[in-house]
Amino acid sequence: MAQHFSTLSFAMRMRSSVTAVLGLALALAGPAAVAFVSRYEADSVPPFVIHVLSLAGIILIVLVVFTLAWRIEGIALRRFGFARVAWSSIVIGLALALVFVTVFGPLAYWVVAQLKIGNFDDGLLKLAKLPTWYLVVTIVIVASAEELLSISPTPSKDCGR
Secondary structure (H helix, E strand, O other), X not given: OHHHHHHHHHHHHHHHHHHHHHHHHHHHHHHHHHHHHHXXXXXXXXXXXXXXXXXXXXXXXHHHHHHHXXXXXXXXXXXXXXXXXXXXXXXXXXXXXXXXXXXHHHHHHHHHHHHOOOOOHHHHHHHHXXXXXXXXXXXXXXXXXXXXXXXXXXXXXXXXX
């Protein structure tokens, strides 16, 4: 009987490990795959449609990774950092966005130009064709997705179960 429980426990740990590796691979490689596929849009499809589908792909990746962690791994949602959200988080996020837009962006643009490794002009021309509201929604969703996919659950005595 003890052998049966040992085998069952090992099988559950293996299933959990495979799920964890699958979720990690999806979180790390999924956004890159969406970017790669979206670069090769068909000429007959409007760019806005490609962008919307790419955004939907990012949202789907987040939902799948969270579902794997929550339903299969048994990790409680509070362990993903949702219990610690405060108004200060929003203020800090806005301040960080301001730094990236006003300092990091221009600096990165200058470095790329100095190194002569291409430019941002082609991408900026494509972005200029998209509505501003859509760009704002895209930034909020993709930045949130990146943050959600990069957090690690907080340690807990009960392992979130």
